[in-house]
Amino acid sequence: MLRYEQVGRVVIATVLEKRVDARRAPDFKDEMTQLIDAGNNNVVLDLSGVEFVDSSGLGAIVSCLRRIGPRGNLTIVGAHGAVSRLFSLTRMDRVFPLHDSLEKAMVEMNA
Amino acid sequence: MESFRIVIPADLSKVAIVTEGIARLCDGRFPEGKVHDVQIATTEALTNLVRHGYCREPYELIGIKVELEAEKLVVEIADTAPPFDVAKAAMASGEAFGFDETDIPALPESGMGLAIIYKTVDHIEYATHDGQNRLMLEKRAG
Numbered sequence: 001m002l003r004y005e006q007v008g009r010v011v012i013a014t015v016l017e018k019r020v021d022a023r024r025a026p027d028f029k030d031e032m033t034q035l036i037d038a039g040n041n042n043v044v045l046d047l048s049g050v051e052f053v054d055s056s057g058l059g060a061i062v063s064c065l066r067r068i069g070p071r072g073n074l075t076i077v078g079a080h081g082a083v084s085r086l087f088s089l090t091r092m093d094r095v096f097p098l099h100d101s102l103e104k105a106m107v108e109m110n111a
Numbered sequence: 112m113e114s115f116r117i118v119i120p121a122d123l124s125k126v127a128i129v130t131e132g133i134a135r136l137c138d139g140r141f142p143e144g145k146v147h148d149v150q151i152a153t154t155e156a157l158t159n160l161v162r163h164g165y166c167r168e169p170y171e172l173i174g175i176k177v178e179l180e181a182e183k184l185v186v187e188i189a190d191t192a193p194p195f196d197v198a199k200a201a202m203a204s205g206e207a208f209g210f211d212e213t214d215i216p217a218l219p220e221s222g223m224g225l226a227i228i229y230k231t232v233d234h235i236e237y238a239t240h241d242g243q244n245r246l247m248l249e250k251r252a253g
Contacts (some may be wrong), residue, residue: 095215
């Protein structure tokens with residue numbers, strides 16, 4: 001459910017599913033875990049094509065950030081509509097800055 | 112008033128059918144951000160029901176009614192799972208978003224569902240009668 005692109009030391013992981021919910025969160029978490037465990041600790045998660053994330057999906061994203069820990073960073077690009085609303089109402093937008101463009105996300109990752 | 116009713120099996124793969132139905136019913140006739148809130152709350156309620164209420168009975172059915180009026184959007188979810196103490200659960204989830212955003216290892220990965228429901232809708236009712244539970248989620252337009 002993910003497509004990867006390496007740009008320098010950053011991996012852009014694009015979610016190809018329209019939903020990251022309780023049904024799909026385990027697969028998402030497994031794929032992201034493999035990516036992180038392969039040594040990719042600076043990840044831009046592109047949610048541009050995602051229309052809905054529930055608390056299970058959000059928990060899986062948080063799990064990825066915790067797995068990366070102090071070794072790197074996980075930032076979000078393209079969250080919109082119900083997806084960005086979930087981040088804001090849970091205060092997770094304070095944990096994950098929500099970028100509206102890949103360029104801005106890359107600037108943060110390379111700062 | 113416009114509405115739709117649907118019955119789904121207690122299966123996580125069917126939850127999206129309901130949220131997509133809410134979007135179609137409300138298309139352009141209810142504030143978009145408030146429709147998102149109802150979709151989020153309904154998803155959390157159905158997921159909780161499938162995971163916890165019907166965890167031993169995956170083939171049970173869930174009845175859903177969605178009503179759109181000019182001033183409010185109402186979702187009713189009917190099930191026959193073991194009832195739960197909404198007030199107690201709400202109290203337990205009250206601090207779900209009180210985390211320190213700088214303390215990454217302590218960020219919550221679960222337990223946010225009920226707190227999300229309470230934060231996204233204006234009014235909640237839960238009642239059990241003759242073995243049937245009825246959860247009502249109401250979102251006002253204003």
